[in-house]
Amino acid sequence: MPVLVITGTGTEVGKTVTTAAVAAAALAAGRSVAVLKAAQTGVRPDERGDADEVARLAGAVTATELARYPDPLAPGTAARRAGLAPVHPHEVAEAAAKLATDHDLVLVEGAGGLLVRFDAAGGTLADAARLLSAPVLVVVGAGLGTLNSTELTARELRFREIGLLGVVIGSWPDEPDLASRCNLADLPEVAAAPLLGALPAGAGALSPADFRSAAPGWLSPRLDGSWDAEAFRVREAP
Template identity: 80%
Template sequence: MPVLVITGTGTEVGKTVATAAVAAAAVAAGRSVAVLKPAQTGVGPDERGDADEVARLAGAVTARELARYPEPLAPATAALRSGRAPVSPPEVAEAAAKLATEHDLVLVEGAGGLLVRFDADGGTLADAAKLLGAPVLVVATAGLGTLNTTELTARELRARDLDLLGVVIGSWPAEPDLACRCNVTDLPEAAGAPLLGALPETAGALPPGTFRSMAPEWLAPCLRGRWNAEEFTTREAPAPFARGA
């Protein structure tokens, strides 16, 4: 798996912190890692972007951006409004492929959800994943509404013949409500793919050293972690509803 594409079911789902955890676990396993952010929006020229945040949390990773736009909008809209050139899926694929010749693992972190547009031609992260032939990891929320957005994302991936590696919960609350607890068992069914991790809601605020040491505890073995989905589900999911009650 030299390239892994990481998308979210929407914005603010914990995608960057999840990307950092995947990177940190890989580094801890002795892999060289690069993170590629095709289009960074909503930050100024001297501000830290998502790739920089991954590097801050994960440690010794190569961070790359292809384009940066100041307004917090979809990349295609942000590029148009800024008068700057947009990023296209072939450019993303070419950059990721080049990084893959120099690193054991390249993580391509999208902006928002899977079908957020990069350019006026409608190019998306899904198109870049298709060009790369890379599997896709979906970062989802824990609470109410996540089943719908996760299943829609999974259906679109399959419609494009893309490999859905699995789902990671980007922010698991310290005190999960009933919806969160039920979703632990319902998310794999909605996605048609395994649950591969759950990050605590405070993960991104941890000191980098603590984050790096803890990251493998939040991710399944296929992501070079030690997290066990069965144990997590047994602990967090509520008892089944009584039939006929």
Template identity: 75%
Template sequence: MTILVVTGTGTEIGKTVVTAAVAAAARGRSVAVLKPAQTGLLPGEHGDAAEVARLAGAVTAVELARFPDPLAPATAARRAGLAPLRPQDVADAAQKLAAEHDLVLVEGAGGLLVRFDDEGGTLADAAQLMGAPVLVVAPAGLGTLNATALTAEALRARRLECAGVVIGSWPAEPGLDARCNLLDLPEVAGAPLLGVVPEGAGGLAPADFRDRARSWLAPRLGGTRGTAPG
């Protein structure tokens, strides 16, 4: 994989930390992280791309557009009176980075079908233009099976490859729902479970984060964790 798109089944479920873990696990490879649209932050504030770089270390961090309101990119751009981001903009930027790096991670905003522009362009459209596989980040608990199944169905409808699923925040004391979801998530996604990132991983010191990242991820993502649950 030269370009890997990272999406989620919703917001605030650990996409940025998972992106950082994949970047940190890519030892010996040059990595770029592309955040197409950052919303909810003012110029100069610490964004997701910068957070990936802080945790993962030596990566190229690129942000294409920033809008101050914490809304979907299309809505935030419209409210700010700014030009929206287009899927082609994302594809062009990612392909340029891919010419100079071994791995490009494209972290979306929210879920797969969140709108970039008023014409309905989405991260899925950008992934189609790039021909890139999509990694799905999902929460551990109740509701995740339905949301993951819907995301996987949307990927299949667009003939996009679901690279796998990563649980973005595994609780220190998982309940029955989370433990069962370890088995059920790959089934509903039709793709392997490629990682389980512990709750609070983003709060680790960067050096500790980098040391531990590979243990959270399966070999396909540069890690050492088995694909079997547990």
């Protein structure tokens, strides 16, 4: 798995922090890691972007950003409003493939969800994943409403014949409600893919040292961690 594409079911589901956790676990396992942010939106030139945040939390990763647009919008829209060139899926794929020649693992983080448009032709992160023949990790919410968005994302991946590695809950609440606890059993069913981790709420606020130490415990062995999905489900079951 030299390249792994990471998307979310929407915004604010914990995608960047999950990317950092995957990177930290891989580094702890002795692997070299690069992080590629396909298109950064809503950030000024002098501000830290998502790739920078992953590097801050995870440690010694190669952080790369293909494009940056100031408005907090879909990349294609943000590029158009800024009068800047958009990012195309083939450019994302080419950059990831180049990074893969020098790194054990390349994490490609999208913007928003799987089908957020990069350019006027309707190019998306899904198109880049298809070009790369890379599996996709989907970061999902914990609570009510996540099953629908997770199943829609999983169905689109299957329709496009793109591999779905699994799903990770991007922010597991300190006091999960009934829907969140039931979703531990339902999420793998609607995704037809395994649950590969659950990050605690507020993980991104930890110090980098604490984050790196804890990250493998939030992710399954498939992601270089030690998290046990069944034990977690039993512990949190309603």
